[in-house]
Amino acid sequence: MSDTLVLSSRWGKPNSAALATYRADGGYQALDRALGMEPAAVVEEVKKSNLRGRGGAGFATGLKWTFLPKDVRPRYLTVNADESEPGTFKDRYIIEHDPHLLVEGIALTCWALDIHLAYVYIRGEFAKQARILEAAIAEARAAGIIGPRLLGKKDFDLEIHVHRGAGAYICGEESALLESLEGKKGYPRLKPPFPAVVGLWGKPTIINNVETIANVPWIVTHGGEAFAALGTGKSGGTRLFGVSGHVNRPGVYEKPCHYGLKKLITEDAGGVLGGRALKAVIPGGSSAPVLAAHEIDISLEFDAVKAAGSMSGSGGVIVFDESTCMVRVLARLSKFYAEESCGQCTPCREGTHWMEGILERIEAGHASAADVDRLEQVANSIAGNTICALGDAAAMPVQSFLKKFRPEFLAHAELHRCPHGDHGWGLTQVTRDAVAGPVRYAR
Amino acid sequence: MTNHPGGVDGLPEELVAKFDRELAEVLKRYPPDRKGSAMIPALRIGQRLFGHASPAVQALAADRLGTSPSRAEEVATFYVMLETHPTGRHLVEVCTNVSCSLSGADQLYAELRRRLGVEGGGTTADGRITLREVECLGSCGTAPAMLVDEEMHEQLTPQKVDRILGELK
Ligand SMILES: Cc1cc2nc3c(=O)[nH]c(=O)nc-3n(C[C@H](O)[C@H](O)[C@H](O)COP(=O)(O)O)c2cc1C
Ligand code: SF4
Ligand code: FES
Numbered sequence: 067m068s069d070t071l072v073l074s075s076r077w078g079k080p081n082s083a084a085l086a087t088y089r090a091d092g093g094y095q096a097l098d099r100a101l102g103m104e105p106a107a108v109v110e111e112v113k114k115s116n117l118r119g120r121g122g123a124g125f126a127t128g129l130k131w132t133f134l135p136k137d138v139r140p141r142y143l144t145v146n147a148d149e150s151e152p153g154t155f156k157d158r159y160i161i162e163h164d165p166h167l168l169v170e171g172i173a174l175t176c177w178a179l180d181i182h183l184a185y186v187y188i189r190g191e192f193a194k195q196a197r198i199l200e201a202a203i204a205e206a207r208a209a210g211i212i213g214p215r216l217l218g219k220k221d222f223d224l225e226i227h228v229h230r231g232a233g234a235y236i237c238g239e240e241s242a243l244l245e246s247l248e249g250k251k252g253y254p255r256l257k258p259p260f261p262a263v264v265g266l267w268g269k270p271t272i273i274n275n276v277e278t279i280a281n282v283p284w285i286v287t288h289g290g291e292a293f294a295a296l297g298t299g300k301s302g303g304t305r306l307f308g309v310s311g312h313v314n315r316p317g318v319y320e321k322p323c324h325y326g327l328k329k330l331i332t333e334d335a336g337g338v339l340g341g342r343a344l345k346a347v348i349p350g351g352s353s354a355p356v357l358a359a360h361e362i363d364i365s366l367e368f369d370a371v372k373a374a375g376s377m378s379g380s381g382g383v384i385v386f387d388e389s390t391c392m393v394r395v396l397a398r399l400s401k402f403y404a405e406e407s408c409g410q411c412t413p414c415r416e417g418t419h420w421m422e423g424i425l426e427r428i429e430a431g432h433a434s435a436a437d438v439d440r441l442e443q444v445a446n447s448i449a450g451n452t453i454c455a456l457g458d459a460a461a462m463p464v465q466s467f468l469k470k471f472r473p474e475f476l477a478h479a480e481l482h483r484c485p486h487g488d489h490g491w492g493l494t495q496v497t498r499d500a501v502a503g504p505v506r507y508a509r
Numbered sequence: 510m511t512n513h514p515g516g517v518d519g520l521p522e523e524l525v526a527k528f529d530r531e532l533a534e535v536l537k538r539y540p541p542d543r544k545g546s547a548m549i550p551a552l553r554i555g556q557r558l559f560g561h562a563s564p565a566v567q568a569l570a571a572d573r574l575g576t577s578p579s580r581a582e583e584v585a586t587f588y589v590m591l592e593t594h595p596t597g598r599h600l601v602e603v604c605t606n607v608s609c610s611l612s613g614a615d616q617l618y619a620e621l622r623r624r625l626g627v628e629g630g631g632t633t634a635d636g637r638i639t640l641r642e643v644e645c646l647g648s649c650g651t652a653p654a655m656l657v658d659e660e661m662h663e664q665l666t667p668q669k670v671d672r673i674l675g676e677l678k
Contacts, residue, residue: 152606152645183540190549190590191646193659227538232549232588235644249548250580251587267543310608310649317650352607352645382649384608398607402644491610 067322070296072284072304073277074320077163083198085205088166094211096283097173101220103286108178112282114290116302120156121146121238121275122351122379123455124301124368131179133262134270142271143176143184144247145279147199148231148238150189152352152402153382156306156318157276161188161195164280165202171279172226173212174286179272182223186276187243190232200228235406239454240273242408253410254454277306297323301367305381309335312342312387312492324367331362331385339492343388346470350379352399353459355466356392376466391490392471393478396463397425403460414457417448421464428475429490431483438475442468517572518565524558525569531558532573544574548584552591561592589643590659597632597639599677602656605642608649617653617665618642638677 076082076091088094100108113128134141145168149157160168172184188196203212203226210218212226229247231237237246241255244266265271281303285293294302301323307330310316314336321330327349331337338344344359349366354377357364364374371378386395404418424441427433445464448457468475477485484490517525531554532547539546551574555566567581574581585591603609603618618629625633625640632639648654651663655670662673 149647150645153608153649154645155647155649155651158647189647190553190588191656191659191661194661229538229546230550230553232553233590233643234588246549247546248543249545249574249576249584251583267540308650310652311611316608316652384611384649386611390611395607398605398610402606405644491613491615 067325068296070304071320072293072296073160073167073280073306074163074318076167077159082163083165083202085166085202085209088164093166093283094170094217096286097170097177097211097217098219100174100177100286101216105178105180108174108286111285111290112178115281115285115293116290116297116300117278117281117285117293118301118368119275120277120281120305120381122151122353122377124378126300127274127278130262130274131272133260134179134272135263138270139180140183140269141179141181142266142269143172143179143181144243144266144271144273145172145184145186145276146238146240146243146273147186147188147192147195147276148235148243149192149276150235150238151380151382152399153308153310153348153384154351154380155308155310156381158192158195159306159318160276160280161192161199165199166206167280167283168199168276169202169206169212169226171282173206173216173224174282175272175274175279176224177216177222181272182225184224184226185229185247185266186226187229187231187237187247189237190230192230196228196230203228234408235402236408236454236456239456242454243273244271251408253408254456256453298365298367299324300369305366307366307381307383309383309385311385312339312390313337313385314339321366324365324370326363327357327366327371327383328363330366330383335383335385338385338387340387342492344385345388345390346386346392348376348382348384348463350377351382352384352402353377353462354379355462356470358470377462387492389486389489389492391429391484391486392467392474393425393429393484394486394490396467397422397429399463400425400460403456407456407460411452411457413448413451414453414460417444417457418460420444421460428478429484431478431481433479435476435479438468438472438479441475517569520559520565520569528554528558528569529573545576545580547574548576548581549588549591552581552585556592561595563593597636599638599658600656601638601640601674601677602643603640604644604646604648604652604654606645606649608645609652609654612652614653614665617667617670620667621670638674 117127118124212224216222236242237252242252246252261271400422404422407418409415445461449461535550551570552562556562562585571578571581646654653665654663
């Protein structure tokens with residue numbers, strides 16, 4: 067398996083966010099190259115690359131781009147930097163360490179798709195990252211890389227702006243993001259029509275994740291086939307996997323798409339904290355169904371994780387050691403989904419609050435075995451019955467935790483208390499203090 | 510609602526002028542016929558200048574962006590970073606979501622509530638700090654994390670939290 071770094075090779079270098087160092091490292095040469103190509107040829111390379119969306123759904127990027135209606139203008143690009151799925155913390159490092167890589171990716175995408183206005187929708191909590199990105203965009207504009215001409219060479223007007231959100235997980239969902247960008251509350255839209263057809267201000271709009279777009283310069287430089295070869299099957303390239311929870315070395319690791327989950331946890335992330343035994347892993351952000359310890363010897367490739375009954379999603383891997391109370395974890399996740407449901411559809415609005423309530427009661431020891439069954443029924447009645455995927459995202463953890471750790475839920479009901487007492491989150495803080503060091507990434 | 514420059518429903522004139530200057534910068538990012546897109550930034554500017562996104566601030570934003578005040582209210586109440594009620598001088602927001610709690614955030618938050626003598630969402634008696642728990646901040650690899658006045662602090666330890674809070678006036 068190759069150790070090529072597509073996204074993180076410049077992270078940690080001095081002044082890596084500055085235009086001068088980016089250029090010194092060969093930055094904006096992909097854009098230069100693309101300006102000598104037909105825009106359609108750039109799209110062709112992205113199709114060949116087997117790049118799949120890194121925002122969660124893993125949809126083929128090149129294919130998405132072809133959904134734009136041929137003759138409608140203007141078209142827009144919105145880059146999704148909402149990064150709010152619990153366990154996900156990768157896009158921020160691209161922005162912090164290599165914002166020009168994203169700017170170049172945006173410029174390439176806009177050139178390929180004849181788009182002249184792009185927004186990066188960044189979550190409100192990323193104040194520092196918004197400043198860094200705004201500075202990079204301003205630098206690129208001042209240097210004549212974007213603006214009225216691309217790279218000062220080609221008459222092609224391109225404006226890129228940062229739009230900051232204000233705290234709402236649902237605004238990472240693409241149609242809620244568009245509503246928010248239009249200055250409204252983040253209510254997801256009914257689909258179809260999809261944003262590529264009717265998007266921002268009613269115009270065709272491509273929405274891609276930060277990491278997705280940041281791959282485009284490498285694809286243009288090295289060719290789509292070379293990118294595809296970094297991965298396997300229908301998934302090309304590398305991915306940024308974020309590992310958090312009970313591991314010795316939490317951090318972001320860039321690995322081939324089909325890297326082994328077990329290896330990532332036991333080798334790269336240094337194994338389970340304090341040498342304790344592994345209990346469970348959520349492999350792709352909080353919405354992904356949980357895997358029990360014996361199920362983690364799998365490839366992280368999208369379809370492989372799906373075959374294992376979960377989702378590779380946003381690449382956020384959350385690790386739980388043997389001391390964790392799975393009821394407590396699920397109760398906290400359900401609180402999150404209840405908090406973040408936009409309230410537009412009844413099954414999601416009501417169901418997420420019921421699940422939160424039942425789980426609080428189970429954790430506190432006030433529930434019966436019948437409540438555990440009821441919890442499962444509520445989850446089943448949300449799944450598939452909502453406007454957007456948040457409903458499913460709330461149901462999947464519940465369904466999978468019950469499937470794999472039901473005896474723990476029943477034990478709470480029988481004992482009328484949490485068997486873990488005050489230590490349901492594991493005995494972590496002390497050990498963590500000893501290992502707290504600089505953020506680790508991708509080495 | 511009056512609509513002459515700098516005279517909006519009891520908001521101090523010089524601050525309204527400042528609001529208009531800052532908003533003019535933000536509006537450059539959106540097509541001239543899409544001013545409504547600046548609702549979140551407008552409310553944030555208002556919140557910073559006037560303390561919180563009060564109904565008067567909502568009305569000001571709506572007026573300047575050519576939308577209805579009810580649109581502004583909808584937005585102000587939807588997003589957790591927009592405050593429709595006064596808060597303390599400082600806002601301390603601790604992430605208690607899963608990755609942070611696996612690294613001790615739950616205990617840290619309990620300890621903070623005890624020390625500051627407030628429940629979640631409450632403000633200290635001297636009006637210095639509003640404390641609340643928030644959802645995942647995208648810092649799970651550097652957990653636990655919190656926001657203090659919208660700036661991120663990561664890899665928290667009890668000592669680090671002490672130091673950060675000690676610096677708040
Ligand atoms: C509830 C919800 C939250 C989401 N949050 C994010 C997010 O924070 N970042 C992101 O890139 N995609 C998020 N998505 C996925 C987006 O809707 C969309 O699929 C993605 O941005 C498309 O980009 P990609 O094809 O490059 O992955 C979310 C989806 C849902 C249903
Ligand atoms: S599924 Fe939930 S978040 Fe999505 S639109 Fe319906 S209520 Fe809103
Ligand atoms: S869980 Fe706290 S930052 Fe993600």
